[in-house]
Amino acid sequence: MSLIQKYNVPGPRYTSYPTVPYWEEDLFSVNKWKAALVQSFEASNTTEGISLYIHLPFCESLCTFCGCNKRITKRHDVENPYIKAVLKEWDLYCELLPQRPRIKEIHLGGGTPTFFSPAHLTTLINGLFINADKAQEYEFSFEGHPNNTTYEHLQTLYDLGFRRVSYGVQDYSEKVQNAIHRKQSFHNVAKVTFWAREIGYTSIGHDLIFGLPFQTLEDVLDTIAKTNSLQPDRLAFYSYAHVPWIKGNGQRGFKDEDLPKDTVKRELYEQGKLELLKRNYVEIGMDHFALKNDSMTQAFENGTLHRNFMGYTASKTEVMIGLGVSSISDSWNAFAQNEKTIEAYYDKLDLDELPIFRGHILNEEDLIIRKHILNLMCQFQTSWKDKTTYFPEIETILPNLAEMEKDGLLLIKDQTLFVTEKGKPFVRNICMAFDLRLIRKAPQTQLFSMTI
Structure with a gap:
């Protein structure tokens, strides 16, 4: 595929x-x-x-x-x-x-x-x-x-x-x-x-x-x-x-x-x-x-x-x-x-x-996730190494990120994610991996356009 x-x-x-x-x-x-x-x-x-x-x-x-x-x-x-x-x-x-x-x-x-x-x-x-x-x-x-x-x-x-x-x-x-x-x-x-x-x-x-x-x-x-x-x-x-x-x-x-x-x-x-x-x-x-x-x-x-x-x-x-x-x-x-x-x-x-x-x-979790998505959208990288950006669910997100890393879309090093040149066209998908509200409740009807 x-x-x-x-x-x-x-x-x-x-x-x-x-x-x-x-x-x-x-x-x-x-x-x-x-x-x-x-x-x-x-x-x-x-x-x-x-x-x-x-x-x-x-x-x-x-x-x-x-x-x-x-x-x-x-x-x-x-x-x-x-x-x-x-x-x-x-x-x-x-x-x-x-x-x-x-x-x-x-x-x-x-x-x-x-x-x-x-x-x-x-x-x-x-x-x-x-x-x-x-x-x-x-x-x-x-x-x-x-x-x-x-x-x-x-x-x-x-x-x-x-x-x-x-x-x-x-x-x-x-x-x-x-x-x-x-x-x-x-x-x-x-x-x-x-x-x-x-x-x-x-x-x-x-x-x-x-x-x-x-x-x-x-x-x-x-x-x-x-x-x-x-x-x-x-x-x-x-x-x-x-x-x-x-x-x-x-x-x-x-x-x-x-x-x-x-x-x-x-x-x-x-x-x-x-x-x-x-x-x-x-x-x-x-x-x-x-x-x-x-x-x-x-x-x-x-x-x-x-x-x-x-x-x-x-x-x-x-x-x-x-x-x-x-x-x-x-x-x-x-x-x-x-x-x-x-x-x-x-x-x-x-x-x-x-x-x-x-x-x-926005609740406290929203504010943290918002920061990560902004970082990815604006700088093609984000980090969860300090207490202001860490959130417990990152541990469950990492397997999905690992799959994207295997595909060459990103690189994770020292609790920091870097979007690769190959991954830039897929940055919306990378953001979706952090979107806890989307993960918890996938839409049952058409809401969004295609990512690509």
Whole structure:
């Protein structure tokens, strides 16, 4: 049996631990979330500041590869009410927090953030700072759609302090683009990339996906060659997550047999990765690459790379508040997720309530396992040699790790695990070996995409 056949199983992407399906919602309450948030905020606001993730869910058309929470509409009169709602949610948090927040990170995600006009985005960002200040070294970023990001969008957000932008490219093949209903030309991507560089953005990212319907090795290599000609500072090279059972995610625009499988899909990644490494990109964490002089590469080399619901970040804050429909907040010792429909989100805000519908309070074991999974995701190694990282169940996990060590995926020495070069594509599987909640209660239905 090949390693692909052996390890290609459903598994989490580990933007959190515990993963959302294993949250203990019956032990959670909004009051517990508020107490946990205030506790972490008091400990970290003056030293590192906080992060904000703002979910802007509207898109003008449906991309059939996308599993994000979104609302498809061409009506732009939805913009102003939504911005007002997000700012009201932020005001509720500011009333709760015991001192004026210092914002270190803002990330605008979607949906399509550039669905919103520059004027409404200005209202949003300026509204955040009525009751907050910028941290000394702040980093603001947003996701832009190459087809509707205008020069005015880029200039406006730059003037508001944004220096990072990422563009969803996926693949340049016309056949693939037709299948996923994401039609955009290389010309459009080049245009917005050059605009951002001309304006002064210091970090430009492109998101690529392998494993898309009808995608061939030639498609991947062509996309990477075109991407390299633009030299983005950062690259996400994701595996397509096929989760058509999630209601409303739109992943029914093609048949299962249209997707590259197992060894074919893995070849798309391996050959694509080789091309990126030849082009001066460094592999940092899972599915991410950056140029050698980028701050993300430096964070990886310095051991300060962090991963949360926003993905990989070059710095860590213990408090991340998610604003907007479906956003997830993280106080390090607790998670809270907002209502997933815009109507329910608005209804709770109309009652002057935080629009939270579920969450999880982390126990001591959760915090230790979370640290191990973060270490594996961000540094490709972890250790259980001291009392802050040791947990009794490691003794039962070691046999599974030994099997992976035999397969050449990792090396264990002096109570420390090192992911090998061969094992990097299987890092999700290695994390699963530490996932005590998953081990104790395997899912009975489809929850996760395949690991490979």
